[in-house]
Amino acid sequence: MKFDIYNIEQYKKDIDDKGLIAVWKEILEYCILHNTKNTFLDVYNFGELYEIGLAHLDKKNKKENGVYYTPIDVAAVLSNYLKDLKGDIICDVCCGTGNLILSYLNILGKERAVELLHNGKVYLYDMDELALKICRTSIGILYGIEYIDKITCVNGDFLDKEIHLPKNAKVISNPPYFKINDILITWETTEVIEDTKELYSAFLEKIIKESVSSVIITPFSFLSGDKFFSLRKLLNNYNGFIISFDNVPGNIFKGKKHGIFNTNTSNAVRAAITVVENKKDKKGFRISPLLRFSSNEREKLLNNTVLNSFLSSNYQIISESNRDYYKCFTELLPIYNTWMKKSNDSFNSLLLKKTSEYVLYMPKTCRYFVSATKKDLKRTGKTVLYFKDRESMEFAYCLLNSSFAYLYWRIYEGAITYSDGLLKSIPIFMDILTEEEKIEIHKIVSKMISEEENYLVYKKNASEMQENVKFPVTYRDELNKLLLNVLDISNDVRIFDKVHSNSIFE
Ligand SMILES: C[S@@+](CC[C@H](N)C(=O)[O-])C[C@H]1O[C@@H](n2cnc3c(N)ncnc32)[C@H](O)[C@@H]1O
Numbered sequence: 001m002k003f004d005i006y007n008i009e010q011y012k013k014d015i016d017d018k019g020l021i022a023v024w025k026e027i028l029e030y031c032i033l034h035n036t037k038n039t040f041l042d043v044y045n046f047g048e049l050y051e052i053g054l055a056h057l058d059k060k061n062k063k064e065n066g067v068y069y070t071p072i073d074v075a076a077v078l079s080n081y082l083k084d085l086k087g088d089i090i091c092d093v094c095c096g097t098g099n100l101i102l103s104y105l106n107i108l109g110k111e112r113a114v115e116l117l118h119n120g121k122v123y124l125y126d127m128d129e130l131a132l133k134i135c136r137t138s139i140g141i142l143y144g145i146e147y148i149d150k151i152t153c154v155n156g157d158f159l160d161k162e163i164h165l166p167k168n169a170k171v172i173s174n175p176p177y178f179k180i181n182d183i184l185i186t187w188e189t190t191e192v193i194e195d196t197k198e199l200y201s202a203f204l205e206k207i208i209k210e211s212v213s214s215v216i217i218t219p220f221s222f223l224s225g226d227k228f229f230s231l232r233k234l235l236n237n238y239n240g241f242i243i244s245f246d247n248v249p250g251n252i253f254k255g256k257k258h259g260i261f262n263t264n265t266s267n268a269v270r271a272a273i274t275v276v277e278n279k280k281d282k283k284g285f286r287i288s289p290l291l292r293f294s295s296n297e298r299e300k301l302l303n304n305t306v307l308n309s310f311l312s313s314n315y316q317i318i319s320e321s322n323r324d325y326y327k328c329f330t331e332l333l334p335i336y337n338t339w340m341k342k343s344n345d346s347f348n349s350l351l352l353k354k355t356s357e358y359v360l361y362m363p364k365t366c367r368y369f370v371s372a373t374k375k376d377l378k379r380t381g382k383t384v385l386y387f388k389d390r391e392s393m394e395f396a397y398c399l400l401n402s403s404f405a406y407l408y409w410r411i412y413e414g415a416i417t418y419s420d421g422l423l424k425s426i427p428i429f430m431d432i433l434t435e436e437e438k439i440e441i442h443k444i445v446s447k448m449i450s451e452e453e454n455y456l457v458y459k460k461n462a463s464e465m466q467e468n469v470k471f472p473v474t475y476r477d478e479l480n481k482l483l484l485n486v487l488d489i490s491n492d493v494r495i496f497d498k499v500h501s502n503s504i505f506e
Contacts, residue, residue, distance in 0.1 A: 003030040012056050020053050028137045043138040047097040068253050070174045073302045075103035078215045080304045081275045085213035087170025091123040098135035100172045117147035125154045159187045171214035175203035191230045201231050220244040220272035224324035224412050232318040239282040241311050244272040246292040249502050284315035289329040290414040291504045326411045338487050343427030350392040358393035360385045364417045368500050371469050372400035374449045379466040394445045395430050402479035403496035
């Protein structure tokens with residue numbers, strides 16, 4: 001019995017000899033007979049084993065950038081959210097070999113899982129016929145072969161007009177994240193698809209429109225940016241919450257997978273978990289800050305109660321005057337709100353379109369802080385800012401080197417670069433500065449400019465040295481204190497430490 005002592009080498013050899021489909025037919029038949037006692041051919045290893053098979057056939061590389069399998073701990077978080085949502089029929093859209101549905105049934109426990117299966121309340125959707133077969137058979141192996149035929153499998157393009165979710169569906173999903181090159185005529189053409197040209201947003205839209213509740217993991221990019229505005233507006237008709245994760249230092253998709261083979265490759269996507277609850281009498285979404293964590297905090301963070309603790313109670317509604325979701329730390333919300341209320345202009349109003357003697361240089365990339373300098377930095381990727389007068393330049397220097405500009409970026413962007421559009425839109429409150437405060441700003445800024453050369457730092461990027469200025473934290477504290485005073489906020493400056501930290505727990 002070769003499967004009793006099966007291994008990767010034999011598996012790859014079998015694929016070469018017989019092809020992936022035939023090998024999996026044999027594996028599944030063997031496992032149905034022998035249940036799941038073989039540790040190598042364990043149902044929970046099938047996903048990875050299948051990926052290894054695809055990689056061996058070199059199909060995977062072509063797919064890599066848009067297909068992110070859900071690690072086991074993340075699947076458990078999604079499942080725990082789904083468990084408490086309304087809906088009768090469980091649908092795994094883009095189930096693959098079943099990471100999500102297997103996690104969900106496992107969390108429900110055998111008795112409830114069997115009840116669902118017995119009542120024909122599990123639906124699986126995927127365009128990959130073999131993956132779908134592995135998924136369905138895995139459920140049969142774990143919960144009873146007799147239930148295989150009770151699972152509804154929909155093999156095809158989920159976006160096809162002919163394919164729909166059943167009534168009263170609750171959905172769990174990790175869709176593909178590809179760009180849309182051509183809008184297919186088989187799809188329902190929607191404003192969201194036309195605006196975004198992103199496959200994941202097309203899945204989000206269709207799932208949300210056709211289900212009563214859902215838990216979906218996707219990139220976080222739809223939380224802001226013009227092209228996703230129509231998707232966010234659509235979300236106003238529903239309610240729930242969205243938790244987003246940074247991809248450094250720890251990364252959601254870099255955790256241990258289900259199985260034992262350690263095939264994980266590093267993926268850079270910043271992820272968001274959208275939970276559509278559709279509670280009565282609520283509209284809009286509660287939004288978490290962009291959560292940063294280190295790999296050793298992963299276990300602590302990936303816990304539903306811990307994740308919920310980062311959500312504010314405010315349901316955000318998207319409109320022309322509030323076009324993006326703001327991902328704010330709950331502790332900083334009072335500061336953010338006062339800042340918005342007391343601002344009556346935007347950063348753009350300080351700038352000149354033509355050159356002037358009042359110039360600042362700002363690196364475009366930001367990781368843990370934003371800086372702006374009078375010195376022309378030796379680097380690529382910098383924004384050159386010309387100001388209309390000295391006062392405007394000094395106020396900008398103060399704002400950009402404080403935590404305010406960085407906080408604003410983390411709230412509305414938070415990926416890699418500070419976009420020009422976001423920079424120009426920073427709300428400013430220069431008109432409420434007193435004469436004493438203007439003098440104070442002039443004093444601090446002059447001192448910092450004179451010391452820029454002392455705090456030069458260098459980082460190698462794409463084989464070129466990138467120059468920046470990193471002032472000691474005490475300088476930032478001083479600027480934060482000053483700006484908080486201007487806004488008449490009595491918080492300790494240490495409240496900003498969280499914004500710059502690489503851990504949400506610090
Ligand atoms: C990122 S994987 C998710 C697999 C699994 N649910 C998980 O979370 O690990 C995406 C899955 O979507 C499937 N898929 C891609 N495009 C699809 C489409 N248009 N319709 C249905 N399934 C699709 C792929 O075959 C793949 O199994």
